Amino acid sequence: MSAAAAYARDNRDRHLDELMEVLRIPSVSTDPARAGEVKRAAAWVKERLRRAGCTRTEIFETKRHPIVYGEWLAAPGSPTVLFYGHYDVQPEDPVELWTSPAFEPTVRDGRLYARGACDDKGQFIIHVNAFEAFLKTGGSCPVNVKFLIEGEEEIGSPNLEPFIAARKELLACDAVVVSDTAMFDKKTPSIVHGLRGLSYLQVDVRGTARDLHSGTFGGSVINPAFALAHIIAALKDVKGRVKVPGFYDNVRKLTAKERKAFKKLPHSNTAWRKSIGAKALFGEPGYTTLERVWARPTLEVNGIWGGFMGEGAKTVIPAEAHAKISMRLVPDQRPKEIVAKVTRAIKKLAAASVDVTVTHIHSGEGWLADTGHVALQAAARAVKKAFGKTPVFTREGGSIRVVATFDRILKVPSVLMGIGLHDDNLHAPNEKIDLDNFFNGNEAAVYLMDELGNAAG
Ligand code: BES
Numbered sequence: 394m395s396a397a398a399a400y401a402r403d404n405r406d407r408h409l410d411e412l413m414e415v416l417r418i419p420s421v422s423t424d425p426a427r428a429g430e431v432k433r434a435a436a437w438v439k440e441r442l443r444r445a446g447c448t449r450t451e452i453f454e455t456k457r458h459p460i461v462y463g464e465w466l467a468a469p470g471s472p473t474v475l476f477y478g479h480y481d482v483q484p485e486d487p488v489e490l491w492t493s494p495a496f497e498p499t500v501r502d503g504r505l506y507a508r509g510a511c512d513d514k515g516q517f518i519i520h521v522n523a524f525e526a527f528l529k530t531g532g533s534c535p536v537n538v539k540f541l542i543e544g545e546e547e548i549g550s551p552n553l554e555p556f557i558a559a560r561k562e563l564l565a566c567d568a569v570v571v572s573d574t575a576m577f578d579k580k581t582p583s584i585v586h587g588l589r590g591l592s593y594l595q596v597d598v599r600g601t602a603r604d605l606h607s608g609t610f611g612g613s614v615i616n617p618a619f620a621l622a623h624i625i626a627a628l629k630d631v632k633g634r635v636k637v638p639g640f641y642d643n644v645r646k647l648t649a650k651e652r653k654a655f656k657k658l659p660h661s662n663t664a665w666r667k668s669i670g671a672k673a674l675f676g677e678p679g680y681t682t683l684e685r686v687w688a689r690p691t692l693e694v695n696g697i698w699g700g701f702m703g704e705g706a707k708t709v710i711p712a713e714a715h716a717k718i719s720m721r722l723v724p725d726q727r728p729k730e731i732v733a734k735v736t737r738a739i740k741k742l743a744a745a746s747v748d749v750t751v752t753h754i755h756s757g758e759g760w761l762a763d764t765g766h767v768a769l770q771a772a773a774r775a776v777k778k779a780f781g782k783t784p785v786f787t788r789e790g791g792s793i794r795v796v797a798t799f800d801r802i803l804k805v806p807s808v809l810m811g812i813g814l815h816d817d818n819l820h821a822p823n824e825k826i827d828l829d830n831f832f833n834g835n836e837a838a839v840y841l842m843d844e845l846g847n848a849a850g
């Protein structure tokens with residue numbers, strides 16, 4: 394074992410303590426009341442990068458939450474690797490469902506529970522730990538290192554793309570490494586080479602100037618909740634195929650080779666179904682579960698509300714009704730086009746007697762990389778060394794907006810070496826990180842730097 398890998402192993406307890414420290418900061422990016430906490434987390438990350446050995450660390454303010462940057466560029470002739478992660482987290486509600494409080498990190502049964510434990514504080518930090526391991530043992534690192542840790546991933550990274558476009562030289566690199574995804578399962582580590590994109594909309598339907606007595610006025614006027622229900626019901630057929638005209642137009646078709654590779658993975662529909670407590674699986678006809686989640690687009694209702702939602706009964710015709718609707722996108726769907734098509738479809742479906750506004754909240758493109766790239770192969774070797782198993786190449790149904798941006802603007806490959814598990818409860822109560830994965834992840838990150846140093850970008 395190399396000195397750096399031994400260092401990672403010897404410092405497990407401290408690395409865990411440090412992770413717990415940053416997990417105590419409630420850096421919820423969507424909550425304006427927590428902007429100060431987000432700032433505090435950024436300062437923590439900057440200081441951590443400095444202590445690990447970065448020779449330059451900087452906080453870049455944006456219109457909302459700061460971007461943290463750090464670098465160490467003292468390996469002339471070696472490739473430069475940009476490590477991306479996010480220090481912001483999702484809200485902790487519903488709080489009453491947490492076994493231990495979201496921002497009081499707690500170890501139980503070999504897992505660390507806290508909001509952000511897996512998404513993404515417990516993941517991006519493994520690369521900081523690995524970098525530190527090299528600097529503290531040999532005073533040098535096999536690759537030049539840049540860290541880009543943002544605070545707006547969970548709100549759609551609104552300010553990151555402009556930042557990257559404006560600072561191409563600062564961020565120039567040979568490869569990007571991201572740890573913000575899950576392994577296929579605990580026994581099957583994976584390198585992710587595809588992500589879905591995302592477009593998010595809000596639909597507001599207004600019927601009347603104010604809520605109405607449903608006895609006095611009921612029968613004489615449209616109910617906006619019904620108008621909205623009609624719209625939503627018409628967006629998809631009962632089998633699960635999206636009916637928005639042109640929705641599937643640019644979808645890149647799965648190849649026979651891809652379908653075969655998906656089928657080879659140790660996936661079980663029954664286990665999948667049971668793990669989420671579903672009565673049955675459901676989705677677009679003609680595709681398997683993994684195909685549906687990894688390579689087919691969706692349209693979903695994320696929230697729907699309006700009218701009386703309190704206890705008991707209130708006889709009212711609500712003045713308005715609302716929904717949050719989002720589409721997961723695959724290559725080569727263009728978010729702008731999809732937003733336009735879905736918006737048009739919603740407006741067209743709206744009854745003449747209501748006002749419907751569709752507001753675009755955020756969008757990001759999907760991404761798919763070639764698994765043959767040297768950087769991905771280097772990561773596969775690093776994972777095998779740390780986890781004792783050759784990883785499989787997988788995709789994710791989730792989205793990390795900036796990965797497509799790296800592709801498009803920096804024109805470099807991204808390696809997604811995630812150490813999460815699908816039952817880590819991301820965005821849900823009792824988020825956790827598996828400690829075996831965290832410790833193995835720290836070692837994998839060390840091996841990855843070695844491998845990338847040898848492989849070149
Ligand atoms: N780390 C996740 C993406 C992810 C989730 C990857 C599950 C692999 C498995 C990321 O932080 C995330 O939650 N992304 C959001 C996007 C967004 C704009 C809020 C998503 O996918 O919904």
Ligand code: MN
Nearest residue numbers: 512513546573
């Ligand atoms: Mn994440």
Ligand code: MN
Nearest residue numbers: 512547819820
């Ligand atoms: Mn997330």
